[in-house]
Amino acid sequence: xxxxxxxxxxxxxxxxxxxxxxxxxxxxxxxxxxxxxxxxxxxxxxxxxxxxxxxxxxxxxxxxxxxxxxxxxxxxxxxxxxxxxxxxxxxxxxxxxxxxxxxxxxxxxxxxxxxxxxxxxxxxxxxxxxxxxxxxxxxxxxxxxxxxxxxxxxxxxxxxxxxxxxxxxxxxxxxxxxxxxxxxxxxxxxxxxxxxxxxxxxxxxxxxxxxxxxxxxxxxxxxxxxxxxxxxxxxxxxxxxxxxxxxxxxxxxxxxxxxxxxxxxxxxxxxxxxxxxxxxxxxxxxxxxxxxxxxxxxxxxxxxxxxxxx
Numbered sequence: 001x002x003x004x005x006x007x008x009x010x011x012x013x014x015x016x017x018x019x020x021x022x023x024x025x026x027x028x029x030x031x032x033x034x035x036x037x038x039x040x041x042x043x044x045x046x047x048x049x050x051x052x053x054x055x056x057x058x059x060x061x062x063x064x065x066x067x068x069x070x071x072x073x074x075x076x077x078x079x080x081x082x083x084x085x086x087x088x089x090x091x092x093x094x095x096x097x098x099x100x101x102x103x104x105x106x107x108x109x110x111x112x113x114x115x116x117x118x119x120x121x122x123x124x125x126x127x128x129x130x131x132x133x134x135x136x137x138x139x140x141x142x143x144x145x146x147x148x149x150x151x152x153x154x155x156x157x158x159x160x161x162x163x164x165x166x167x168x169x170x171x172x173x174x175x176x177x178x179x180x181x182x183x184x185x186x187x188x189x190x191x192x193x194x195x196x197x198x199x200x201x202x203x204x205x206x207x208x209x210x211x212x213x214x215x216x217x218x219x220x221x222x223x224x225x226x227x228x229x230x231x232x233x234x235x236x237x238x239x240x241x242x243x244x245x246x247x248x249x250x251x252x253x254x255x256x257x258x259x260x261x262x263x264x265x266x267x268x269x270x271x272x273x274x275x276x277x278x279x280x281x282x283x284x285x286x287x288x289x290x291x292x293x294x295x296x297x298x299x300x301x302x303x304x305x306x307x308x309x310x
Contacts, residue, residue, distance in 0.1 A: 009164075014075050016164035023071045023156050030063035049240065050141065057144035061151055068156030076163065080310050082296040083155055084212035089290040091214045097287065098206070098218025101277065105219070106226045109264050109273035110233075116269070118258035120250040121231065134244025138229040139221075141241055146220035153178050153200065154207045154216050159297055167208060175200025186237035191256065192266035195274070196236070199265075202278045209281060211289035211297045227263060234263035 009015055014022075038055045047055075065085060072078045081088055113119040124131070153174040161170030179197035182188060203216045210216075228235040232245035251258050259266025281287065289297070 016161050016166060019071060019075050019160045020157060022075065023067055023160070026067040026071065027063050027152065030067060031060060034059045034063060050137070053141055053241070054144055057141075057148050060148035061144065064148060064151035064155050068151070068159075071156055071160070076160065078296055082293075083151075083159070084207070084210075084214070084293065084297070085151065085155070086310060088212060088293055090210070091212060094210045094212055094215035094287075095218045098215040099222045100218075101206075101281065102219035102222030103226050105273050105277040106223045106231075106264075108276065109267075109269040110231055112269040112272055113258050113264060113267065116257050118252055118254070118267075118269075119264075120252070121247040122250065124232065124245050124248050126244055131244055131246065134242070135229050135246065138242050138244075139225055142224040142228070142235075143221050146217055146224060149178070150203065150213050150217045150220055154203055154213060158204060158207065162208070163297060171201055171204035171208075175204060178203075182236055185262070187234075187261040187266070188237060189262070189266060191268070191271075192237070192259065192262045195265050195267075195270045198271060198274050202274050202281075205278055206281050209284070209287045209289075211293040215287070227265075234259075234261060236265055237262045 007014060007018060035056065038059050039052075042052055042055055065080075065083065068083050069080045072080070072082055080086060110119060126134075158167075158170040158174050161167065161173070175197045178200035179193045182196045183193055185192075203220065206216045206219060207213070224235050227233045228238075228242035228245070230246045232242070232247045232249045235241060251260055253260050255261075255266065257267050257269060258264060259270070264270050
């Protein structure tokens, strides 16, 4: 292999591995600069923890979309809408279906835990106004958190490998990275990490079915919100995101079943629910990409000047 073929394919485009690496470098650069600016501003105004979480999530979302768009424009000659974060055909339907799938999958995991004698629930003692306010605030936090994670892991990183016929490599790599970033969460262990990687596969296959981020964002958002805000379960070991919950969890264990202090994501109930949900998603006949999104995410256009359309 000569030096040119090491960097460029037969169409004279930079190879997908280099595109993958360039995106990572660009993303981390924007995060470092943007995070420093946001952190300084929020510190100056003595902002609280919730404000920091929201601002950092928005910064990461902007970084993932901005760098993904630039890489798509100048490395592959594709428009922003190829990322699947624009209002393309079926975006609303995919979002609604994603919300339903996420809620049902989490509920399935909880029902398995209940049937196994590991979980019980009781109503939270809180007034209606405080409950609605708490549920709304947590919805916004979970929405921004899910948005930046999906824009990063199921955005350009997965998509650029998929366009080179390496979709399963893309799903594998992004799922591993997805699991690794959660290893520092409180009470993380081997089961929780493997489940998070499995969730990455779940989201990756969901992306391939629709070729947009609305579907996977809806799934991710509702999985987290139902888990933390509705059932009162720890979300990846975190409890501070949901100070007010609809139900109160009573966890009798064992940890291998319910995940205990990490939440159900640390138990085999999640393993079972994710496997079942992944199979169902793959078999759903009405879940399919529009012709436009299929073309933008499968076939690279001829080499030429980058398109500056949305």
